[in-house]
Amino acid sequence: MNIGIVCYPTFGGSGVIATELGISLAKKGHNVHFITYKRPVRLEGFYQNIFYHEVNSMSYPLFEYDPYETALASKIADVVRYEKLDLLHVHYAIPHAAVAFMAKSILSSFGIRIPVVTTLHGTDITLVGNDKSFAPVVEFSINSSDGVTAVSNYLKQKTLNTFNITTDIEVIYNFIDFDRFKKVDKDHFKKMLAPNGEKVLVHTSNFRKVKRVQDVIEVFGRVVQKTPSLLLLIGDGPERQRMEELCRSKGLCDQIRFLGKQNAVEELLAISDVFIIPSADESFGLAALEAMACEVPIISSNVGGLPEVNIHGVTGFLSEVGDVEDMARNTLSLLENENTLHAFKASALAEAKKFKIEEIVPVYEDYYIETIDRVKIGV
Ligand code: GMT
Numbered sequence: 094m095n096i097g098i099v100c101y102p103t104f105g106g107s108g109v110i111a112t113e114l115g116i117s118l119a120k121k122g123h124n125v126h127f128i129t130y131k132r133p134v135r136l137e138g139f140y141q142n143i144f145y146h147e148v149n150s151m152s153y154p155l156f157e158y159d160p161y162e163t164a165l166a167s168k169i170a171d172v173v174r175y176e177k178l179d180l181l182h183v184h185y186a187i188p189h190a191a192v193a194f195m196a197k198s199i200l201s202s203f204g205i206r207i208p209v210v211t212t213l214h215g216t217d218i219t220l221v222g223n224d225k226s227f228a229p230v231v232e233f234s235i236n237s238s239d240g241v242t243a244v245s246n247y248l249k250q251k252t253l254n255t256f257n258i259t260t261d262i263e264v265i266y267n268f269i270d271f272d273r274f275k276k277v278d279k280d281h282f283k284k285m286l287a288p289n290g291e292k293v294l295v296h297t298s299n300f301r302k303v304k305r306v307q308d309v310i311e312v313f314g315r316v317v318q319k320t321p322s323l324l325l326l327i328g329d330g331p332e333r334q335r336m337e338e339l340c341r342s343k344g345l346c347d348q349i350r351f352l353g354k355q356n357a358v359e360e361l362l363a364i365s366d367v368f369i370i371p372s373a374d375e376s377f378g379l380a381a382l383e384a385m386a387c388e389v390p391i392i393s394s395n396v397g398g399l400p401e402v403n404i405h406g407v408t409g410f411l412s413e414v415g416d417v418e419d420m421a422r423n424t425l426s427l428l429e430n431e432n433t434l435h436a437f438k439a440s441a442l443a444e445a446k447k448f449k450i451e452e453i454v455p456v457y458e459d460y461y462i463e464t465i466d467r468v469k470i471g472v
Contacts, residue, residue: 094118094461095177097126099169099193100184102133104328104354105299106379107214110244110267111184112136117270117454119143126172130161134356146172162188162195169196173207180461182210183238186217187227190234197237208468210240210461213248213262215376219397220303223255232256240464242457245398248376263460266401267379268453269445274359274386276442283364286350292322292428295365295389297358297380298372300330305394307332308371308417310339310349312392315421317348320428324349325361362387366434367424370399373414378402385445390427390437392420402448408441 096118100111112135115125119142126144127133136145150164169192172178181196183189190211200207211234216222222231235241235258242265243249249262287293294313298304306326313324326336326349333351340349355361362368368384370393377398381391385402391409393399405411410423427434 094179094458094465095124095126096461097128097169097172097176097178097181098184099128099165099181099189100133102127102129102131102136103299104134106267106377107185107212107217108133109135109379110214111182111212113268113270113450114182114454114457115143116140117450118458121454121458124176126176126178128165128168128172130165144176162192165189166192166195166199169193170199173200174203174205178207180208180210180465182212182457182461184212185214186211186222186231186235188230190238191230194234194237206468208239208461208464209237210242210464211235211238212265213241213243213252213376215244215248215374215397216303218248218252218255219374219376228256232258236260239468240460242460244377245401247398247401251376251397265456265460266448266453267377267382268448268450269382269386270450271386271446274362274383274445276388277360277363279360279363282360286325286364287323289321292316292320292367293325293365294322294367294369294424295325295327295361295384296369297327297355297383298330298370299328300332300336302332303373303375304330304332305371305373305415306336307339308415308420309369310336310343310345311417312369312371312420312424313349314343314345315417316424316428317345319425322348322428325352325365326350327352327355327358327361329353358383359387362389365389367392367427368409369420369424370394371412371414371417371420372396372399375399382445382448385441388438388442390434390441392424392427402444404440404444407437408444409437 101108112133375397391403395411412419
């Protein structure tokens with residue numbers, strides 16, 4: 094197939110999934126066209142059948158905001174027309190599903206009917222999409238898609254509860270590439286960071302409020318009083334400054350390392366003992382799955398799709414949002430007993446194997462074919 098992928102090209106989970114999906118489809122022989130404003134961060138190296146189309150929107154003194162959606166719709170229409178795409182897959186509803194609808198309308202004037210699949214990822218429904226300023230467009234563009242997928246059962250249900258949805262939503266879970274995410278021997282690195290055998294706690298996110306990074310620091314503050322440990326904070330975003338101030342005020346700067354955005358997250362996960370993800374909402378928690386694939390148990394909040402990934406008492410523990418006491422207790426129960434920690438590490442890996450890329454990409458391929466066939470017969 095000739096497949097177009099539209100996504101955010103950043104470190105965020107939706108961009109990561111879209112990019113890994115595109116690479117995997119290309120490896121299986123499909124031609125994949127990424128249409129984004131920047132080269133996706135996970136799109137490294139050269140592939141014979143991956144094409145990258147950069148969207149450039151023109152600025153003009155009259156525009157307070159550059160009309161990115163207009164430039165994206167024009168680019169999509171062009172790529173579909175001239176590269177003869179069979180299907181367009183857009184990730185994250187805002188603004189991609191609406192832009193896809195516009196491109197589809199433009200293309201119909203050329204007699205082209207392009208099937209559009211929209212994948213809902215999370216805050217496009219839960220935090221941003223349901224805001225009054227976006228909701229009518231989000232609802233309309235989901236209903237106008239030829240296929241809609243959600244990354245968890247929770248997100249599907251949330252979408253149905255939030256909007257008046259007239260189209261089916263297929264749940265296709267996020268996935269993990271074990272060629273990249275696996276426990277590798279990084280003992281020399283661990284010795285450098287934790288020379289006295291300290292336990293390593295880790296958190297990765299884009300440091301937005303919804304991630305509740307302050308809870309990670311609160312949990313760590315309690316853990317470090319009981320067991321020698323250090324905390325790695327990976328990623329960057331609007332909350333980082335506030336989090337640095339919190340570390341300073343708690344006198345934890347020596348034990349907490351802010352590492353910023355990292356490409357090789359798997360190398361840091363390889364030396365970690367526990368991953369903390371205390372989000373206020375989380376449709377799936379791809380970061381948790383990446384940690385589990387590297388044999389790191391999860392301390393998480395019991396919200397959204399997290400319980401579909403992190404199994405309480407097996408791969409880690411779930412606590413109510415904001416219950417840092419419980420999270421700290423659970424973390425200590427793992428760190429203070431080597432046998433327990435070992436068992437949870439093994440279970441985390443076993444559970445992660447249910448989300449293997451090799452098993453989930455074919456589900457997308459089947460879904461594409463089914464959508465193309467449905468569009469052909471006009472259903
Ligand atoms: O929805 C977002 O916050 C952005 C999105 C992203 O691009 O990072 O994250 C969401 O999509 C990921 C990939 O499907 C999921 O693993 C994340 O759980 C989800 N984030 C939230 O729901 C907060």
